[in-house]
Amino acid sequence: MSAIPADPNVTAVSATPRTETNYLNADWSIKSWLLTGDHKRIGILYLVTVSFFFFLGSIAAGLIRYELTAPAGFILESETYNKVFSAHGIIMVFLFLIVAIPAILGNFLLPLMIGARDMAFPRLNLLSWYLFMIGGACIMGGMINGGVDSGWTFYVPYSSMYANSNVTMVLTGIFIAGFSSITTGINFIVTTHKMRAPGMTWFRLPLMVWALYATGVVIILGTPVVAVTLLCIIFERVFHLPIFSAELGGDPVLFQHLFWFYSHPAVYIMILPAFGVQSELIANFARKRVFGYHLIAFSSLAIAGLGFLVWGHHMFISSESMYQGVVFSLISFLVAIPSAIKVFNWTATLYKGNIRLQTPMIYALGFIGLFTIGGLTGLFLGCLGTDVHLTNTYFIVAHFHYVMVGGAVTAFLGGLHYWWPKMTGRLYPESIAKWNAVLVFIGFNLTFFPQFIVGFMGMPRRYHYYYFAPEFQPYHIMSTLGSTVLALSFIIPGLYLTRSLTKGAKASANPWGAHGLEWETSSPPPTSNFLQIPVVLDEVYDFDPVTEHEQDKAAQALEVPSYLSNEAKSIESEKEKR
Amino acid sequence: MAAIASDHGHGHGHDEALHHQFEDMEQQNDSYIVGMWTFLVTEVMFFGALFLIYTLYRSMYQLDFYLAHKVLDTRMGMINTFVLLFSSFTVAMSVRFAQLQNRMGVLAMLGITQICAGTFMVIKYFEYQEKFGHHLYPGPGFGSSPSYLNGASPNFAQLYFGLYFGMTGLHGLHVLIGMIVIGYLMAKWWRNSPMVTKDYIPTELVGLYWHFVDLVWIFLFPLMYLMPKP
Amino acid sequence: MASTPLSSDSKHGGHSHIINPWVLFFNMLWLMFLLVITFIASEFDFGNVIINNVVAMLIATVKAVFVIWIFMGVMHASKLAKIWVVTGFGVLFLMFGILGDYATRQYEPVSGWETNVPNNGGSAFPREWPPQKKPEQVGENFRPRG
Numbered sequence: 001m002s003a004i005p006a007d008p009n010v011t012a013v014s015a016t017p018r019t020e021t022n023y024l025n026a027d028w029s030i031k032s033w034l035l036t037g038d039h040k041r042i043g044i045l046y047l048v049t050v051s052f053f054f055f056l057g058s059i060a061a062g063l064i065r066y067e068l069t070a071p072a073g074f075i076l077e078s079e080t081y082n083k084v085f086s087a088h089g090i091i092m093v094f095l096f097l098i099v100a101i102p103a104i105l106g107n108f109l110l111p112l113m114i115g116a117r118d119m120a121f122p123r124l125n126l127l128s129w130y131l132f133m134i135g136g137a138c139i140m141g142g143m144i145n146g147g148v149d150s151g152w153t154f155y156v157p158y159s160s161m162y163a164n165s166n167v168t169m170v171l172t173g174i175f176i177a178g179f180s181s182i183t184t185g186i187n188f189i190v191t192t193h194k195m196r197a198p199g200m201t202w203f204r205l206p207l208m209v210w211a212l213y214a215t216g217v218v219i220i221l222g223t224p225v226v227a228v229t230l231l232c233i234i235f236e237r238v239f240h241l242p243i244f245s246a247e248l249g250g251d252p253v254l255f256q257h258l259f260w261f262y263s264h265p266a267v268y269i270m271i272l273p274a275f276g277v278q279s280e281l282i283a284n285f286a287r288k289r290v291f292g293y294h295l296i297a298f299s300s301l302a303i304a305g306l307g308f309l310v311w312g313h314h315m316f317i318s319s320e321s322m323y324q325g326v327v328f329s330l331i332s333f334l335v336a337i338p339s340a341i342k343v344f345n346w347t348a349t350l351y352k353g354n355i356r357l358q359t360p361m362i363y364a365l366g367f368i369g370l371f372t373i374g375g376l377t378g379l380f381l382g383c384l385g386t387d388v389h390l391t392n393t394y395f396i397v398a399h400f401h402y403v404m405v406g407g408a409v410t411a412f413l414g415g416l417h418y419w420w421p422k423m424t425g426r427l428y429p430e431s432i433a434k435w436n437a438v439l440v441f442i443g444f445n446l447t448f449f450p451q452f453i454v455g456f457m458g459m460p461r462r463y464h465y466y467y468f469a470p471e472f473q474p475y476h477i478m479s480t481l482g483s484t485v486l487a488l489s490f491i492i493p494g495l496y497l498t499r500s501l502t503k504g505a506k507a508s509a510n511p512w513g514a515h516g517l518e519w520e521t522s523s524p525p526p527t528s529n530f531l532q533i534p535v536v537l538d539e540v541y542d543f544d545p546v547t548e549h550e551q552d553k554a555a556q557a558l559e560v561p562s563y564l565s566n567e568a569k570s571i572e573s574e575k576e577k578r
Numbered sequence: 579m580a581a582i583a584s585d586h587g588h589g590h591g592h593d594e595a596l597h598h599q600f601e602d603m604e605q606q607n608d609s610y611i612v613g614m615w616t617f618l619v620t621e622v623m624f625f626g627a628l629f630l631i632y633t634l635y636r637s638m639y640q641l642d643f644y645l646a647h648k649v650l651d652t653r654m655g656m657i658n659t660f661v662l663l664f665s666s667f668t669v670a671m672s673v674r675f676a677q678l679q680n681r682m683g684v685l686a687m688l689g690i691t692q693i694c695a696g697t698f699m700v701i702k703y704f705e706y707q708e709k710f711g712h713h714l715y716p717g718p719g720f721g722s723s724p725s726y727l728n729g730a731s732p733n734f735a736q737l738y739f740g741l742y743f744g745m746t747g748l749h750g751l752h753v754l755i756g757m758i759v760i761g762y763l764m765a766k767w768w769r770n771s772p773m774v775t776k777d778y779i780p781t782e783l784v785g786l787y788w789h790f791v792d793l794v795w796i797f798l799f800p801l802m803y804l805m806p807k808p
Numbered sequence: 809m810a811s812t813p814l815s816s817d818s819k820h821g822g823h824s825h826i827i828n829p830w831v832l833f834f835n836m837l838w839l840m841f842l843l844v845i846t847f848i849a850s851e852f853d854f855g856n857v858i859i860n861n862v863v864a865m866l867i868a869t870v871k872a873v874f875v876i877w878i879f880m881g882v883m884h885a886s887k888l889a890k891i892w893v894v895t896g897f898g899v900l901f902l903m904f905g906i907l908g909d910y911a912t913r914q915y916e917p918v919s920g921w922e923t924n925v926p927n928n929g930g931s932a933f934p935r936e937w938p939p940q941k942k943p944e945q946v947g948e949n950f951r952p953r954g
Contacts, residue, residue, distance in 0.1 A: 608886060660840060786881075
């Protein structure tokens, strides 16, 4: 077996020569992109399409927010409003959140992090992108063709009998997109098990890989259930096969059981990879070994496991048996344990670290706070008594946005900035990105914190007016204001990241001084990832914050921070070339 | 590209079936087997949800399901089960022949499997046709020949037949997909493609899929055709 | 820190185990025999509909185990494949926990709480009926909807 005999953590950073041929410029033809088996290119394909869907979903979100600035609404009719919030939910859940971190960052990073040449099944990986595109096209087709008004949950009997909108087409799209997710999950699992570089034992894996593995397990076990459940609605609408029809003796609550059996674990599909990104960011920017590596790794698996035991907490008021409700409430509280383990361990990692407040770190610190609020308010909702009051209000909307946007989207943005030099070979403008990260935090809190209050006061979700309670208006206006700020802070990275593709300074192989196999190959990596398959001799987070802090101090005296030295060097070499 | 391509040329010289991302055949074979099993786990969950729905409704409406199921032809179901069990055996044999690189053996065994699958589908077709003729397909015309309901409540019988057509239909779809995949595999063997002749794994994966189809039917048959009297 | 440079689970293999054809053949005969047993058992009354169903499912499970163990080659497969098989059926079993909802509903202490009857005795809280009407609040931006 060909391998580098020396310790790669010491030598390979500087030893890897900058190759002129990388995965981006290996072949410029469109065909080479559309028929690629390269996991990095597939990650980029996902990035482009998912960003597009995120844009569409955000427009729907904006429409919802502007409608609610007035107690009686002022831009949407009630039916349109139903279609808009359904579109927002469906696009954001099925076409953005479930796909974003696993399929973009996960696809790009998993083989790089474990030292493999590619995913185990590159063609399956490409198939997953095509399935995603077909599914996305079906969903978009259904929405353009009149929309769907049943919400993203598709509760029967409304979706199966009464909805006159394009439920069938959109469900077909979700069904197909589900298979895209399954193929990605299979790839993650097999790649993690079988493709690790020599010496890359399970406990030397970066925590991102653990998180992606746990995500893969959840995808594999959950997605087929929702696929067949939604298929039953399609059967009911198209072939008249009565499966959940209440009028014939079928049970609509069974649909909710089966739907949430997947859709609760699905929120872990969204947040687990975000935990992985978070662990990487915190370790690198605190320049310190992650505190409690084993606990973070196993808490990912614990969340994946417990995630399958709590679906009933979405159904406390859906005529579920109270005995099962009690059990689900208890297990829902248990989920707090592995989540808290992670949060405490990240915080402990910061202690006595050599913290560098760069853009990804700002996102990561924001994540800790926002996810904690999102998680703790989840306890209110997991409690049987308070849930009766809070369910179906804006409190629940705020709760899951704190977890999904404050957690998953923040981590996605942080991870995107962190790995942007690796993905594109270019540096993004640091100062504007830093301010933008702060703007995301402000805009986000301004949008969703008022929703906790207004929800607690009784504002129901999915209502397009609240003329019965005009005192809610200030909160809604605050929320809309925040969403405008948030929208701005999503547009700005889109602009400067796109600009950096051509104008950005060229990145060195390891602009952050980070540890991990993905930083030991050039930026962007060659098509086969590594010129030689690396041999791993040490764990990934072997930082030395004390020495680095002293070096930083010495460098500050010279007015060149050491962590910028790589960046500065590459800029200088650029100037010299010109 | 040349510099990159040259460095992972190891092992390619003698193994045409080895893909570029793997080090050796053992890693590749292991990966494919594990990948197939993960896929089969998703299939288990896929059908599992339907079995769950069926279990709930049958426990709720035992008598009506029992009365409604009487119209099914147990003989045909039995024949179909025998056919599928036999085809499972032939597929297992074809994997064995693939391991021994016995091309004609594989082709013969897969051919018999195709015939079995075809027989299964034809029998299924006649069963479906009979049910349609008796107005037992759920929908507006359901139960317009009440004698075939055996006294079951038309509503609950409709639930039963909804599940019957849904589950056996999805199973039939899997059989059809299996036939297409086996046909593709046979074409590969017929053309002596190194993808299958140098490596028994593709045959093994198709075999696993086919056994899974058999597995679903093993549960479907007693649940749908052989209900005990409540 | 340096230890063996080999991945911990790169050693097990052995998928290429060739099964004796007679094993396959007798497995098929055995499965067909079990099929006949299934049919006979369905005609036979064990005294209780639950037992009858359990017997039918047990026989089907035995058949499934033989298909998985011998035909699908799990007998000779890697540990990982075995773990996946067990996980798959384990989570399926878990999903059947949904039935626990339906099984326990009948024991709820608050029977009749869903009917709008005042002080129905079974309800956890006595309710006011009819509810007190609040004066209708109309916002400044009120606009009737069509």
